[in-house]
Amino acid sequence: MTNFDALTPEALRARGSMKWNRRGPEVLPMWVAEMDYPLADPVAAAIDEVVARQGFGYAEVDDRVPRAFADFAARRLGMTVNPGWTTVVPHVLAGIEIAVEVFTPKDAGVVVTTPAYMHFLVIPGLTGREAVEVPLLETRGAASVDEQWHLDLEGIERAFANGARSLILCQPYNPVGKVFSREELAELARIVARYDGWVISDEIHAPLTLPAIRHLAYSEVDETAASHCVTITSASKSFSMPGLPCATVSLHTQAGHDRFVTNAHPDHLYGATTLGIEANVAAFTGGDEWLDGALAKIAQNVARTKAFVDAELPDVRYVPGDATYFAWLDLREAGLGDDPAAWVLDKGKLWMNPGGDFGANGKGFCRLNLATTSAILDDGLGRLKAALDAR
Ligand SMILES: Cc1ncc(COP(=O)(O)O)c(C=O)c1O
Incomplete structure (x- = not known):
């Protein structure tokens, strides 16, 4: 142990x-x-094995990470992932940037709720789009994180009415640590669907949901949410190996997946390494x-x-x-x-x-x-x- x-x-x-x-x-x-x-x-053993065979060439990306993640997600996250609709990318942030480009029209804004993992505020600008900040609502003095922080659904609706077409969600939420409830996310899904928008859901912290609390994937909220959701994750955070590039982008419909792979440039998708791939497979299967x-x-x-x-x-x-x-x-x-x-x-x-x-x-x-x-x-x-x- x-x-x-x-x-x-x-x-x-x-x-x-x-x-x-x-x-x-x-x-x-x-x-x-x-x-x-x-x-x-198990991760250390997988890395030793790559080192022993000097496996440092360009990685052949197959479906082992998507399958390992799908099994892990079913086992631990209460989440259905279709490995066939899952694409390997080098990093979660790279996946978010590609998803913003694919699922947000060029002249549309990207909603970022604050306080936000700082890079979320930067990524829309890297793609030539505006980050539209919508602060979380705070009930000051609340005893629990679930009571303290809420999505400002009216503010989000206003941002979409003013032209935003996607939102970067962090579920669970870095930095406040909240797992948003089904009710809150179902309302978000109704708003986003009204504007034919997308939710780019960064769920890298999902395996770090504390004992006795359950993660809720945005894609599991309801069919509406699943139809406009891109889930991006990696084992890198929960197994503390961010120096080993490998992450996944999962769509939850065939149409969503087709749109992603048709519009994402292969050069942007490429970059997961042999070490990152083996470490993710080992973590998801044996960790x-x-x-x-x-x-x-x-x-x-x-x-x-x-x-x-x-x-x-x-x-x-x-x-x-x-x-x-x-x-x-x-x-x-x-x-x-x-x-x-x-x-x-x-x-x-x-x-x-x-x-x-x-x-x-x-x-x-x-x-x-x-x-x-x-x-x-x-x-x-x-x-x-x-x-x-x-x-
Ligand atoms: C919410 C969130 N997303 C993404 C990342 C970084 O992921 P990656 O290194 O795969 O880009 C972090 C790192 O702390 C994070 O907290």
């Missing part, structure tokens, strides 16, 4: 990733979405035990963080999410202005993502990465408290 407390900061720095090496060793990095855990054994262990560890860290914040940090609000390993910490009452992460980095040497990077309504928040060991988490929470005590 994997020991999710095994790795030290020294061992993590030695891995050479951006997360642990961009700043000096005095800074504790709890920012970018990467886990501080040993690689899942359940590791993933269950990681989720149990993350759930433990969520509870630990909630208890610490409530007991020690009266000016910070933390509403645990349904999914993802992020704590979306609300420091708006902490008297540190729009960018409390900068203060905490300076005074506490703890590096979190500044909430303002996720859009204007992220100002005053910090995103803390909880996919770490107990020792690193305790160090991080201690640094957060020290920084707040230094006000």
Whole structure:
């Protein structure tokens, strides 16, 4: 069994990733979405096998990843995926960019709800389209993430009425951690269908839905949703291997798939590597035990963080999410202005993502990465408290 407390900061720095090496060793990095855990054994074995056969040529992309993902989705995500309507791409963000181009007319806007995973705000512009920001509605002071954050369905309807023709959905939602309900998504589907639009659903965090909570794929909401949905995902986030390119784009009708493969340029689709493909197949087929262990560890860290914040940090609000390993910490009452992460980095040497990077309504928040060991988490929470005590 994997020991999710095994790795030290020294061992993590030695891995050479951006997360642990961009700043000096005095800074504790709890920012970018990467886990501080040993690689899942089946994934490590698959990579060893590629290395042993020196399999570093151009990858022959076949249907093994689509089939492995379809089995995983049925087993763990309550989601039907047709491998025949699933295309392999190098990265989730690449898949989103291609989907925006294929499913949004050139002069139409792309709705991005905020706070948003920052790249969503950039991608429409890369394709020459406008990102139309529609902030989530917030019930301030709500006790659960499901009560706190809602899609602004009227705002989304207005954006479509003004010419938007697609929406990038993040289900589960980075950064707030919500799994949107069937009712909320069914209403979204009715609006999008009214304008003959598309939902580009990034579900990379779906396997990270916490124990006792169920993911709901947008394509599973109802037939209307499925008919205009592009689902994009990868095992890269949930098995922490973003350096091994391989992701999938799934359509949920024959017509949708035909439109995608006819209009997506093959040069844009190509780029998944042999390592990425084998790692995704191994994770989707043999990774359940590791993933269950990681989720149990993350759930433990969520509870630990909630208890610490409530007991020690009266000016910070933390509403645990349904999914993802992020704590979306609300420091708006902490008297540190729009960018409390900068203060905490300076005074506490703890590096979190500044909430303002996720859009204007992220100002005053910090995103803390909880996919770490107990020792690193305790160090991080201690640094957060020290920084707040230094006000
Ligand atoms: C919602 C979301 N989508 C996509 C990505 C990145 O995926 P990829 O590296 O495959 O482009 C991330 C990474 O954190 C993410 O949080």
